[in-house]
Amino acid sequence: MNTRSAEADLVVVSNRLPVDRASEGEEWRRSPGGLVAALEPVLQTTGGAWVGWPGQPDLEVERFTFDGIDLVPVALSAEDVERFYEGFSNDTIWPLYHDVISPPTYHREWWDAYVRVNQRFAEAAANVAADGARVWVHDYQLQLVPRMLRELRPDLVIGYFHHIPFPAYGIYSQLPWRNQVLDGLLGADVIGFQRVADASNFTRAVRRRFGFDTKAGTVRVADPGGAVRTVIAKAYPISIDAAAYDEIARRPEVQERAREIRAELGDPDTVLFGVDRLDYTKGITHRLKAYGELLAEHRVDVEKVTLVQVASPSRERVVAYMQLRDEIELTVGRINGDFDTVGHSAIRYLHHSYPREEMVALYLAADVMLVTALRDGMNLVAKEYVASRVDGRGALVLSEFTGAADELGQAICVNPHDIEGLKDAIMTAIEMPADEQRKRMRALRRRVREHDVDRWSRGFLHDLGSVRS
Numbered sequence: 001m002n003t004r005s006a007e008a009d010l011v012v013v014s015n016r017l018p019v020d021r022a023s024e025g026e027e028w029r030r031s032p033g034g035l036v037a038a039l040e041p042v043l044q045t046t047g048g049a050w051v052g053w054p055g056q057p058d059l060e061v062e063r064f065t066f067d068g069i070d071l072v073p074v075a076l077s078a079e080d081v082e083r084f085y086e087g088f089s090n091d092t093i094w095p096l097y098h099d100v101i102s103p104p105t106y107h108r109e110w111w112d113a114y115v116r117v118n119q120r121f122a123e124a125a126a127n128v129a130a131d132g133a134r135v136w137v138h139d140y141q142l143q144l145v146p147r148m149l150r151e152l153r154p155d156l157v158i159g160y161f162h163h164i165p166f167p168a169y170g171i172y173s174q175l176p177w178r179n180q181v182l183d184g185l186l187g188a189d190v191i192g193f194q195r196v197a198d199a200s201n202f203t204r205a206v207r208r209r210f211g212f213d214t215k216a217g218t219v220r221v222a223d224p225g226g227a228v229r230t231v232i233a234k235a236y237p238i239s240i241d242a243a244a245y246d247e248i249a250r251r252p253e254v255q256e257r258a259r260e261i262r263a264e265l266g267d268p269d270t271v272l273f274g275v276d277r278l279d280y281t282k283g284i285t286h287r288l289k290a291y292g293e294l295l296a297e298h299r300v301d302v303e304k305v306t307l308v309q310v311a312s313p314s315r316e317r318v319v320a321y322m323q324l325r326d327e328i329e330l331t332v333g334r335i336n337g338d339f340d341t342v343g344h345s346a347i348r349y350l351h352h353s354y355p356r357e358e359m360v361a362l363y364l365a366a367d368v369m370l371v372t373a374l375r376d377g378m379n380l381v382a383k384e385y386v387a388s389r390v391d392g393r394g395a396l397v398l399s400e401f402t403g404a405a406d407e408l409g410q411a412i413c414v415n416p417h418d419i420e421g422l423k424d425a426i427m428t429a430i431e432m433p434a435d436e437q438r439k440r441m442r443a444l445r446r447r448v449r450e451h452d453v454d455r456w457s458r459g460f461l462h463d464l465g466s467v468r469s
Ligand code: GDG
Pocket: 032, 033, 163, 164, 238, 275, 276, 277, 310, 312, 352, 353, 354, 355, 356, 359, 376, 377, 378, 379, 380, 381, 382, 384
């Protein structure tokens, strides 16, 4: 085993470190995102460490401290990025786990890179964890880390949280390395999923592949040495820092910006809004199709309604993402070409990323929020919209295939594959009376406020803390 350096009682392991920088030599900045915000206070008070990739290929960075958190960089070569990250993580696991919306690619060299890189993350975590420390591993890029870590350090208490869906067995079983991945995950003491359905898909796969007993959110795992352990496998739906969105939305300059956005759009009666990473799981093309048909059928009028679609750039070197971008931009061009007038645009399409304040201003400017994902672990955008509506107004159209739909019962629920149903749902949202918007928004806001990301991380860490106590 490596000689251990400065030891941490809580270690977070995720593909990316929680910091970013524009280029080498520039200052590190905290990456935006709820996970960082939720875990920062516990890491600061427990003397915790965070193990992850600094975000650029072939970048060797020494361990450093940022905002009181010990950051432990794991270097990835350009080939690792291509095979482990863009390949196995984003072109094998991502499409497979999202119900094969796009066909997964299976390459043995990608799998080899996945094993190699997971081992590197496990060693980095083993190297910084104190005796008996808790280690919390995140997401589908690192599914083998729990088992590898247990082998290196049997004294650790290991948690794993899966941010994306876990598919039904009929789909999961396609994976040529299905046993190795399940075994990798079962190295953990607590395995968290977004939805109850994800946890049961997982336990069913475990029963089918290994015959282990599973009941009431637990699995009896027979380890390679013969010992039997009880592993918790259940749902811990993730959330957002709701108070932070609420606070931003109350700032006068953000509210002013929301008014300005509406004015810049020509003060339409209704602003429809979508914001997603440009990803085939998000159902952007289905949304555009439904909206295009509503325009064609004169159910909405381009002079009165505008759709703002932010598609933030994502995974631009993966072929399926390049094709999707072309398809979306062709569709937007056609719809605008067919329906724009000199003064009004049907769709304002923005292929950019925006600062969080601008996102909140957009949420406040939007009468109708469109979340039409074909499959989504949770979908934080839906929760951010709700948390930002301090005025109690707005309507949320929400796909039933998101984890968020299990919690946000007062949204307008849609099956995005049913284009007629989606069109009707959009019309219901556009026409929803103010009183009903308020009533629904009140219930939605209560849910998001009470189940925030802090509660999520405390719940998970509580269960992790109860292991072996
Ligand atoms: C994965 C799972 C699960 C997007 N564009 C901009 C921007 N964003 C922010 C949103 C939101 C986040 O990115 C996206 O989160 P989602 O949950 O909607 O989706 P994924 O990125 O696919 O996340 C998902 C999540 O992990 C957490 O477990 O919910 O199911 O797929 O926070 O606001 N933020 C800013 N500018 C942008 O242009 N500032």
